[in-house]
Amino acid sequence: MLKHKxxxxxxxxxxxxxxxxxxxxxxxxxxxxxxxANGEYYDKAGNPTYxxxxxxxxxxxxxxGYLRYNSNCIVCHGPDGSGSTYAPALxxxxxxLDYGHFLATVAQGRVNVSASTDYVMPSxxxxxxxxCFMDDIYVYLRARANGAVGRGRPAKHDPKPPAWTKAEDxxxxxx
Amino acid sequence: xxxxxLTASLFALLGSTVVPAxxxxxxxxxxxxxxxxxxxxxxYSNHRFxxxxxxxxxxxxxxxxxxxxxxxxxxxxxxxxxxxxxxxxVHGPFPNPVFALDLNHQGKILWKYEPKQDxxxxxxxxxxxxxxxxxxxxxxIFLNQADTTxxxxxxxxxxxxxSVKNGDPNKGETGTSAPVVVKDKVLVGVSGAEFxxxxxxxxxxxxxxxxxWIAYSTGPDSDMLVDPEKTTELGKPIGADSxxxxxxxxxxxxxxxxxxxxxxxxxxxxxxxxGTANLSTWNPVQRPGDNKWSMTIFARNPDTGMAKWVYxxxxxxxxxxxxxxxxxxxxxxxxxxxxKTLVHFDRNGFGYTLDRDTGELLVAQKYDPAVxxxxxxxMDKDSKTYGRPLVDEKYAxxxxxxxxxxTGICPAALGSKDEQPASYSPETGLFYVPTNHVxxxxxxxxxxxxxxxxxxxxxxxxxxxxGETDMGNFIAWxxxxxxxxxxxxxxxxxxxxxxxxxxxxxxxxxxxxxLKAVxxxxxxxxxSFKTPSGIIGxxxxxxxxxxxxxxxxSGVGGWAGIGLAAGLTKxxxxxxxxxGYAALSNYTSLGGTLTVFMLPG
Numbered sequence: 001m002l003k004h005k006x007x008x009x010x011x012x013x014x015x016x017x018x019x020x021x022x023x024x025x026x027x028x029x030x031x032x033x034x035x036x037a038n039g040e041y042y043d044k045a046g047n048p049t050y051x052x053x054x055x056x057x058x059x060x061x062x063x064x065g066y067l068r069y070n071s072n073c074i075v076c077h078g079p080d081g082s083g084s085t086y087a088p089a090l091x092x093x094x095x096x097l098d099y100g101h102f103l104a105t106v107a108q109g110r111v112n113v114s115a116s117t118d119y120v121m122p123s124x125x126x127x128x129x130x131x132c133f134m135d136d137i138y139v140y141l142r143a144r145a146n147g148a149v150g151r152g153r154p155a156k157h158d159p160k161p162p163a164w165t166k167a168e169d170x171x172x173x174x175x
Numbered sequence: 176x177x178x179x180x181l182t183a184s185l186f187a188l189l190g191s192t193v194v195p196a197x198x199x200x201x202x203x204x205x206x207x208x209x210x211x212x213x214x215x216x217x218x219y220s221n222h223r224f225x226x227x228x229x230x231x232x233x234x235x236x237x238x239x240x241x242x243x244x245x246x247x248x249x250x251x252x253x254x255x256x257x258x259x260x261x262x263x264x265v266h267g268p269f270p271n272p273v274f275a276l277d278l279n280h281q282g283k284i285l286w287k288y289e290p291k292q293d294x295x296x297x298x299x300x301x302x303x304x305x306x307x308x309x310x311x312x313x314x315x316i317f318l319n320q321a322d323t324t325x326x327x328x329x330x331x332x333x334x335x336x337x338s339v340k341n342g343d344p345n346k347g348e349t350g351t352s353a354p355v356v357v358k359d360k361v362l363v364g365v366s367g368a369e370f371x372x373x374x375x376x377x378x379x380x381x382x383x384x385x386x387x388w389i390a391y392s393t394g395p396d397s398d399m400l401v402d403p404e405k406t407t408e409l410g411k412p413i414g415a416d417s418x419x420x421x422x423x424x425x426x427x428x429x430x431x432x433x434x435x436x437x438x439x440x441x442x443x444x445x446x447x448x449x450g451t452a453n454l455s456t457w458n459p460v461q462r463p464g465d466n467k468w469s470m471t472i473f474a475r476n477p478d479t480g481m482a483k484w485v486y487x488x489x490x491x492x493x494x495x496x497x498x499x500x501x502x503x504x505x506x507x508x509x510x511x512x513x514x515k516t517l518v519h520f521d522r523n524g525f526g527y528t529l530d531r532d533t534g535e536l537l538v539a540q541k542y543d544p545a546v547x548x549x550x551x552x553x554m555d556k557d558s559k560t561y562g563r564p565l566v567d568e569k570y571a572x573x574x575x576x577x578x579x580x581x582t583g584i585c586p587a588a589l590g591s592k593d594e595q596p597a598s599y600s601p602e603t604g605l606f607y608v609p610t611n612h613v614x615x616x617x618x619x620x621x622x623x624x625x626x627x628x629x630x631x632x633x634x635x636x637x638x639x640x641x642g643e644t645d646m647g648n649f650i651a652w653x654x655x656x657x658x659x660x661x662x663x664x665x666x667x668x669x670x671x672x673x674x675x676x677x678x679x680x681x682x683x684x685x686x687x688x689x690l691k692a693v694x695x696x697x698x699x700x701x702x703s704f705k706t707p708s709g710i711i712g713x714x715x716x717x718x719x720x721x722x723x724x725x726x727x728x729s730g731v732g733g734w735a736g737i738g739l740a741a742g743l744t745k746x747x748x749x750x751x752x753x754x755g756y757a758a759l760s761n762y763t764s765l766g767g768t769l770t771v772f773m774l775p776g
Contacts (some may be wrong), residue, residue, distance in 0.1 A: 066634070067618060067620055067634045068634075070634040070635070070636075071457075071620075071622075071629075071631045071632065071633060071634045072629050072631065075301055075302060075369070075629065076298065079636075084736060085249070085250065085251070085303065085731065085732045085736040085765055086249075086250060086297075086303065086304070086732070086736075109298075111294065113294050118250075118269065118270075118294055118297055118304075120294045120295060120297040120298050121298060122295065122298040122299070122627075122628075124628070126625055126628070127625045127628040127629070128623040128625065129622045129623060129625075129628070129629070129630075129631075129632070130628075152636050153580065153616065153618070153634075153636055160578075168621075172621065172623050173623065
């Protein structure tokens with residue numbers, strides 16, 4: 001009986017996650033902003049997310065993510081998460097990759113070397129230009145995966161929140 | 176008489192085994208034989224010109240494919256094959272295979288060398304795992320592997336003769352450039368300016384691989400092999416601590432200035448020429464000063480490494496206008512005077528003509544009319560800013576500090592031209608230049624240095640100049656006056672090295688994969704053939720058993736493969752407009768193939 005129930009739960013979970021994927025095409029589920037703190041937005045499940053206002057203006061984290069992505073990640077993953085000849089398009093990857101796995105991959109890196117591919121991603125855990133801006137980059141790519149932000153530099157964005165500057169200073173260390 | 180004979184044979188013996196100058200003489204002789212192609216750049220002058228003239232403007236339209244060869248590697252294929260005697264040497268990007276192909280048997284494989292390299296080097300290569308080819312001298316093939324191992328292979332067997340480590344990938348140092356042999360030394364550079372490396376050129380002994388000298392691009396005079404009194408810039412001694420004075424604190428240690436381009440050599444003047452790369456970081460606010468000697472043309476003595484003269488092309492770089500593009504040595508009449516000149520098409524969009532003996536600046540003009548970051552290069556010898564670009568502050572990403580988006584700067588960081596080498600035809604007196612026609616927005620911000628990690632600090636968007644859709648031109652340039660003679664527009668950047676021939680034909684490849692032949696006098700297209708993949712390799716020609724062949728590596732990738740493969744964008748435009756700039760992926764796909772062309776019959 002107990003075993004049977006466990007399977008049902010498992011099936012329900014699978015259906016549920018399939019549904020999520022169909023509906024949201026987002027590895028972390030519904031990306032709608034449910035909460036805001038110090039200029040950073042979170043979804044219902046507590047994952048960082050983007051906020052695009054009706055006039056197209058994006059939150060600061062999304063904008064900062066655009067800057068940091070297109071400086072540190074672009075050389076392999078292509079402009080605006082579009083992929084390149086040797087690394088996947090992250091605007092597609094985040095349709096199935098969730099926040100936790102995103103953080104783990106960036107921090108630890110990933111190796112996929114075979115006869116036909118040589119995908120090697122280094123660990124960015126110690127690179128402050130990435131590690132200090134993980135949420136920013138995640139939020140930006142999440143917006144790209146959901147089609148909420150287009151190619152190129154977002155035209156308008158919220159101002160830099162004081163809390164963000166404080167966090168940047170403490171994470172990046174003395175100039 | 177007997178004694179004389181003995182002496183002569185002793186010399187002959189020494190010449191073949193010990194006397195190091197023999198390799199230089201051999202190479203100088205071989206590069207004059209148009210049947211062979213023994214250096215990546217064709218000859219020491221970097222002309223990429225061939226005296227062969229079986230293929231002419233009249234018959235080039237009939238070219239057909241003789242045979243093809245797959246390298247088995249998918250990444251970007253830069254550089255090209257060497258032809259030494261009956262053997263062709265073909266290289267590939269990481270994992271850097273080298274093949275010796277038998278020209279007597281349609282490219283049958285005589286031997287293959289493939290090094291075992293730690294794949295963790297791959298992500299430390301800024302712009303794809305490219306390699307710009309092997310060098311030949313003294314019965315050996317030299318390869319600068321991705322992991323910075325410089326290896327000498329027996330040209331007959333492919334067996335390793337010696338190998339030496341030229342850098343450390345854990346610090347972001349990688350190998351992409353082609354080595355060059357001058358006299359008894361193998362010269363090799365290092366890549367990694369986006370990773371905060373300290374650039375240098377190193378000379379190794381041809382026979383043993385023992386390091387002969389190392390010349391850094393930045394730091395104390397003794398490290399850079401410069402003489403404060405004897406080394407000059409624009410005719411004046413550079414003075415003591417010329418590099419240290421132009422950096423804040425110890426920043427020169429992680430300042431970039433790598434040396435990944437093409438080197439040339441003038442045997443009469445006994446000088447080698449090359450350019451140094453951009454700076455780390457790309458955020459100019461974080462590194463005040465001229466940042467010498469990044470973005471600099473160096474003229475050095477190949478025996479000692481000592482610099483005779485320098486010229487900093489772009490002081491205090493704010494655009495990633497990396498200075499490594501090739502130096503082409505040509506003797507030209509400038510203003511009624513015969514000059515030994517050096518011609519350089521810089522990333523910054525200016526075509527420079529200098530006196531290669533003294534480093535005097537003769538001509539500096541824009542070779543793409545779109546260039547706007549500087550109005551001109553100051554040519555007034557009495558001016559305080561003599562030889563420097565007159566920068567438009569509006570397009571200078573350091574002028575209003577960081578966190579500002581500087582828009583509409585031309586050219587983009589790719590430069591009006593990147594590493595793809597130009598060709599010089601002594602017959603027409605013109606330079607044939609593959610160019611990029613791309614502009615950018617540049618937004619610098621604060622970064623922190625971690626060894627072996629990208630050290631960039633700016634975000635760029637790239638797009639064609641306002642109101643245009645083409646992103647490249649193939650041009651003919653008169654370096655005596657600094658004027659464009661003709662210009663053929665291309666849909667994408669032309670990222671392939673050009674070849675001009677005595678048949679009056681100029682060849683180049685396109686990112687869509689076309690090998691094109693145009694008339695050297697007019698630029699009129701005479702032939703085009705679509706190879707299996709986009710071309711970022713350099714075109715080569717040779718003659719075998721009385722027949723002229725043209726060969727090129729296709730295999731899209733490199734920086735072009737990053738920036739263009741996904742389609743360029745204009746930041747202010749929405750998704751709809753992006754389709755206007757058709758993506759390269761609609762035209763071509765990955766894969767390394769050598770295609771060899773010939774005339775029918």
